[in-house]
Amino acid sequence: MGLTAKKAWAFAGSGGLQIKQLTGESVSWWYHVAASLPVKTPDGSLEDMVFDPGLFDGPVSLEEWGDAMKAFREKLEIVPFGVPPKGYTGDYAPHKKTSRDTDKNAEETMVEYLNYQGADPRVVFESQRRQQFCQLRGTYQAAQGKTWMSPMAATAAALDRLLRKFTFAPY
Numbered sequence: 614m615g616l617t618a619k620k621a622w623a624f625a626g627s628g629g630l631q632i633k634q635l636t637g638e639s640v641s642w643w644y645h646v647a648a649s650l651p652v653k654t655p656d657g658s659l660e661d662m663v664f665d666p667g668l669f670d671g672p673v674s675l676e677e678w679g680d681a682m683k684a685f686r687e688k689l690e691i692v693p694f695g696v697p698p699k700g701y702t703g704d705y706a707p708h709k710k711t712s713r714d715t716d717k718n719a720e721e722t723m724v725e726y727l728n729y730q731g732a733d734p735r736v737v738f739e740s741q742r743r744q745q746f747c748q749l750r751g752t753y754q755a756a757q758g759k760t761w762m763s764p765m766a767a768t769a770a771a772l773d774r775l776l777r778k779f780t781f782a783p784y
Contacts, residue, residue, distance in 0.1 A: 619649040621663040621675055621691045622698040623684040624707075630682040632668070634736065644707055645682060649675075649691045652742070661691045662742060670763055671743025681738050739763045 622644065623630060629641040647665035652672055654660050662672035668681055679689040695704050703709040705719065756763045 616650055617694060619661060619691050619693050620696075620698075620704070621647045621649040621661075621665075621678060622689070623679050623682055624688040624698075626685040626688060628683070630684055632682060645684075646706075647678070654742075663691075666737070669738050669740045669743075671740035673738075673740050673742055677741060737763065 623646075625641075625643040629643055630645055631639050631641040633639050645665075647663050647668075649661050649663050650672075651659045652662040660674065663669075663675055663678040664672055665678060668678070673681075675689050675691055676686065679686060690698055692698055697704050698707070701707040
């Protein structure tokens with residue numbers, strides 16, 4: 614489409630970046646990076662939005678993305694592709710420049726992380742922007758994709774599994 618992606622960076626404050634899963638389990642880490650692209654908003658303006666399919670079902674603002682991870686706002690930024698975030702020297706990881714080796718490391722890391730994911734769809738946060746776009750266009754908003762499901766779909770699936778454990782007799 615002729616667009617050049619940017620990178621959204623989030624760095625941990627004192628407590629680390631954290632996501633609380635629906636299971637109640639918390640996951641934490643010290644930095645996170647995701648793709649960013651300019652998106653035309655319903656009012657016609659352009660806004661750099663973050664695309665992070667590991668966390669959301671659609672594009673989100675930098676602030677919404679950071680809020681999901683409990684990141685401090687001053688530790689969030691979007692920079693052009695190939696440019697390191699403020700205070701760091703790397704463009705792939707905080708202290709690593711992109712090279713064939715880091716691309717290979719990234720691929721190996723993703724394969725490793727996919728093993729942790731398991732076969733069940735990931736539960737991701739619902740994107741407010743995606744909901745607005747779907748309402749504006751009058752399109753159907755699926756609560757589940759190929760590899761992810763929204764909290765609403767996860768709750769419905771859990772309820773369905775629970776109800777299947779019981780046998781209901783007619784009155």
